[in-house]
Amino acid sequence: MLFALVMLPAVGALGAYALRGGTRGAVAYRTAWLVGVAALHVLLVADAWLDPPEPVLHGWLALDALGLVVLTTVSGLFAVVTVSALGYLRHENPRGGRAFTSCLLAFLASASLVSISHHLALLWVGMEATTLALAPLIFHRHNRRSLEAVWKYLVLSSVGIALALFGTFFLATAQADAGAAARPLVLEDLVAGASRLHPAWLKAAFVFLLAGYGTKLGLAPMHTWKPDTYGEAPALVGALMAGGLTSCAFLGLARATEVAMAAGQGPFVQPPLIAFGLSSLAVAAAFIIGQTDVKRLLAYSSVEHAGLLVLGLGLGGVGAYGSVLHLINNALVKGLLFLAVGNVVLATGTATAASLGGLLRGLPASGVLLLVGLFAVTGSPPFGPFVSEFTILRAAMGGGHLWIAAVMVTLLAVSFIGLAVMILDIVYRPAPANRDPPLRSGPESGWLVAGPVALGLGVLALGLVIPRPLQALLSLAASALGGAAP
Amino acid sequence: MTWTSPVAFATLLVVAPLLPGVATKTRALLTGRRGPPVLQLYWDVGKLLRKGLVYSTTTTWLFRLAPVVVVATALLAASVIPLDGRGALVSFTGDLVAFAYLLALGRFMLVLGGLDTGSSFEGMGASREVTFSSFTEPALFLCFAGLTLATRGLSLTGMLGSPLAAAWPAAAPSLAMIGVSLFLVLLAEASRVPVDDPATHLELTMIHEVIVLDHSGPDFALILYASALKLALFGALLVGVLVPRARLPGPAAIAVLALGLLVVAVLVGIVESSMARLRLSRVPQFLIAASVLASLAVILLLMT
């Protein structure tokens, strides 16, 4: 069953690519294929929830709590994204959307591989596959700006991935004298034999893994590719990257932390995680103020939430639970915001705030969605992110790090001001009189709005109630990461 | 609440119009003039009650209600003060607040009545009236605070009644300062010389007089009587503080009250003859001086 999780989308990708032709019929068939595969994948994941599958391939592929959380998040987000892809491809499908659909499915395949692989090298291959699958999606529009974006994305990500590979090698050497029985680089054996891992190699491995997967996650000094990539990629892809790719990168980092925590290297591991978390919050807050482009604004918000994820991980205790919960909330909220902004960009043709405006009257659905997104992404109570951010804050206070909590709250306040100033401005300010590309009524159609509305309801639901099985799963994942359930 | 309180209340109502007469008479004598007879105010009130009424077209029912409110609030405020040195007609914990805020209600209605006529002179008077009363209120309450600290009393009866006699030896200087401060407040509230000149004819310089410019006939009579009563009220407070007479027998206490009021009237006359009006911009400093004096008394009491 685990194989199916990866093979299904992979075969789907090949199928989508195999179908030639840019005719209307081909496009419709291709999108139907896309949605079909996505639906099947969701069913598979649901089945995984009902009876957890056994490890397979000599223990290399297995599904634990953390993996299931990431898998569910990515699969759910992908399904919603494909729903709005139906509407999107009707408006904008250069070259018949052939590369677009196949690469989307390739991304789903590689993300599934990442979430179920317990062999860290296999996980690394999955991460590399996600990078490559996303490259053509970013380059979707084939213009000069998206070319520059994909170039920077590729170079930085490849260097990051290379460092991560180096870290994985270090981990393998650290495990060298852990006895013959241990399968090299397999999570169970790493965690079980953690005490016998060589501390020097283990710490060096964590450093490189943090640098590598930190670049994929978009933590502060290594975040520079994010604004350009999210700014130029179609909003649909932005949603996938902010929700899916971030989750996979966080999973990689979480696996490394899991091993390090098991080996008792907690005090070595946590300070850098907290440092990266806070620096991400700071850089994001600084760039959110005075931002002029809506998509780049969401990119920096993604940097901020990546910082929060890592901060929660670093704080330990209840923070680990908060981080894993925030992973889900972040995916839902980012999906909601990116898809809503996507509709706006489709209708108005531009993403710069100055030329937007009057959204509440021009595009009522997108306007309301943006408002809901604003208050969700900044952690206002009735929505999900409030619960996770409040848990992370309690972890900071619980651990006695008052200064960290103070800095975190101030930076959240500053980024709220930046987000509020822009989003409220484009929603409420009356539309500029001479809006050059006249407002296209298309984007308010059913499919394009159904996706974000579903995500919005999801975020609100998560804010009010966390279903019991999910609660159990989150506690399991948190205890694996060396934390505790609140 | 013995029989002496209502009698003292009645004497206050009767004596009230006499005080402005005595003050004006003293001022005239000291400045070498014969001045109007002491009972002048009685004749004025009597004459006005019989005269006709002229109402401006712009005024509403409020203009007609204002005089009634002013008199009613003055009467109720009087009922709270322990005129016979022992107990007031009405006494409950915190009745000093009722005393001050009843007078404030009267002032509020008077000022609104003035503004109702829509004349710029009455607007000017109203603005000055509320400005200066904003400075006398804190001074008055600081005096009350001082009295509370000295006598632990929470009502006017408690403060100015029997405990005050006991408090005098212990806190003589501060009680004296409170007395002086009350006198300054009296001058401001009754709109006497240093703050406002009752004898002036130029509307631009008036404060109290210009608000009631448009009242006529019985309304004006009520207002005149009420302002005299207000002077008597503050006089009674001053006498209550300076001359604790809880131990004197009933009639003697009332006699001392009447005598004290006359002395206060003379004092007002002396002050009027000795100094000219202050410039309007100087008046706030004069009133803040009253507050400073009272707060010094309070701090002195706090320290002992």
Add this chain to the structure above:
Amino acid sequence: MTFFFVGIALILAGGLAAALFRRQPALADRAFGVLVAGGCALGLVPAVGALAGRDVAGILFAMPMPGGPWAFGIDGLSAFFLLIVFGVGLASAIYGLAYLAVEREGGHRPVATSHLLMAVVLAALALVVTSRAVVPFLMAWESMAVLAYFLVVFESEKAGVRRAGLVYLIATHTGTLALFAMFAFWGRFAETLSFDALAAGAASLPAGGALVLWLALVGFGLKAGLVPLHFWLPEAHASAPSHVSAIMSGVVIKMGIYGLLRVVSLLGAPPAWWGWLVLIGGVLSGVLGVVWALAQHDLKRLLAYHSVENIGIILLGLGVGALGVSYHLPVVAALGFAGAILHTLNHALFKSLLFLGAGAVYRATGTRAIDRLGGLARRMPLTWVAFLVGSVAIVGLPPLNGFVSEWVVYQALLRSGAAAGGALRLAVLGVAGLALIGALALACFAKVDGIVFLGHPRSAEAGQAREVGKVMLGPMFALALACGVIGLVPVLVVQPAVTAGALVAGLAPDAIGAAGAEVLEAMAWIAFLSLALVALLALGWRAAAALRRRRSPVPGETWGCGYAEPTPRMQYTASSFATPLLASFGPVAGVRELRHGDAFETHPTELILDNVALPLWSLIQGFAARLRPIQQGRLWIYLVYLMAALLLLLLYLATSGGTISP
């Protein structure tokens, strides 16, 4: 509690009805009115029960959320605030129906959504006051704050309204983040996040809960409008529709007061310095609030600043109460809190009445500038009577409810003076502060009533103003009646307020026995005085009327000292009326005088917003701009950042020691 939740459901149903039947306005309005009225009435049942001493059973929902079960309950304190929420909330909602009806013709205004939001805000307010656990409290708190934003930006096409809304939203969100930090820090010393657990854990807070009290003061102060944190309040209240300003001034900012009271009651004995801080903050808010109100030319901004002043009075009472608790004087503590709670209720009544009156004036004349109004008493007699009742009440003059609550605060201050000894006696100086506030309030409302309603109309719009409809006058007179009833029968309200005050001070309800009896006896006397005053006025009025009938008065011209051609512009205006008083307050009044050629203008400025909040924000923007070159586009610099991060990590690896040892 079931009545309470059914009531909330009805209110939400009313909101939904207004949204669903947006096509048939008449049906929508009636459905909304009936449902919300029913909901509020039902909601009041347990509240009145709790006030009458019956303790209402709390309800616990075991939620699988981090932060423990959601608990709800109604005690004396919550019941009092429920009175405010449902009473004033209902009046504003009904008034809003008529007020917004005329906006529907405009066609493009979101009237139906505004009603829906009003209903949801009411529900959120009720939940804030009854929640007994941190997570539901914060949920209700933030949804109330955020939905109020959407109500404020009803006329979002005006740039001023958008700016006001934004400033409000930022201030309230920062306040909420402070509350996040407070509850997170406090949660560390308690097992679960329910209020009882927090109360149990309060003893082990470091430094007597100093950090918690500071964060509470900032978080709740921002919502209530304590002086340095009030900068958002005037702008937001002035630009919101009148019924929204009424509910914001009357109820929403009171949640800040509720929060402070709840934190004090949970914390047990706050340290003395906090009591003094709140006392001084109260006096400052009171005096500065009314001084800035005097300087205003816009009717609703003036009323908004008066909210700051009344919050000052409430905080004065709260400060004395806190001091009473820390100096172990139960009587002063109970009376201080009782004064604060009672004044919250009274202020909710007369402030919303005044805002509804201002709304009526705006609806009739189309302008809020005081200097363009005048002579409305003759044209809008009923609104004038209601506004006058509101003014007399807010200045705290005897026959009405303002006097009763200020009297209780005075009582607390005086009793602290009459206390045996110790530093608490210094609090008696607060009496002078309260007196100054009262006198300045009198000056300010003399100005408003005199210039807006009396004299000649100063502009054409004021000239042909007409009385507003029955639906708008109804709520106004209901509120006026409430003010009158509390003024004439104060014991009805003071007894529950004292028990609530005792509850906050952590005392048994009848702990202040003797003093309580004195207070109740005083209430009887105050009732007597009020009745005597009304009787005297009625008697005097009939006598004067009889006199007038016998000697028919001659209509004449106002005495103009012989000036032939008096024009309405020669009457006193808002700025001229206030200038002598503001002059003596100097720069603190924040009035900018413009003299160009022969023209002279005064403009009130918001001191804290212009000199503190905005410069601070531009400082942050400046700092952020300096970081902008990080993202300058050159790939090789990005790679250098990556290398730098790696080198830092390697340095950290090297210095973490033990790389050689196996």
Add this chain to the structure above:
Amino acid sequence: MQRAADSLLLLVILTNFLVLGTTRLSTCIRAVAWQGALLGLLSLALSSTWSVHAVGLAAGTVIVKAIALPRFLAWAIREASVRREVEPRVGFVASLLLGVLAVFVAAAIAERLPVRGAHPVLLLPASLASVIIGLQVLCTRAKAVTQVVGYLVLENGIFLFGLTLIDQVPFLLEVGVLLDIFVGVFIMGIVVFHINREFDSLDSARLTALKE
């Protein structure tokens, strides 16, 4: 075999310097090709038993790193018709000095990290040196193709380190690494081709439109 492995590692370090020093792109690519070949030989030299897996890996490495990629890069240069690499940001001489510093740092780190099993002493320093020099080339060079070469050097360093684990970590790892290089460079190649078409020069310094 030990001495042969050491000399091969020495050659690898030399090729790194060749990449740093040369101005002509073709020399750069030829240096990387040589490095690929050397790696293939090394994988043979280091693996204790010449099992099918070891020989297969060596052959794969030589084919991909020594032949396929260089030819592809040469084709990219011909398309863009560019011969000369522009002056790197820190200058050629400084690059070389930095290269030496890199080797010195690599040696210092290698000596502090104990290597398991019998491996030539030069292996760890060589791989660390290649990684650091690869990063340095990426940071300082202007032309897109040269940056790809830099990335290749980085990959070679990591691959070299992978050789120490040749027997513990089985077949999957090697293929993964090769796959990565091939596909990564292939995508970069396409992009380089597009850059050339869009900007009619391979100078990635021109790519600075996206900024704050």
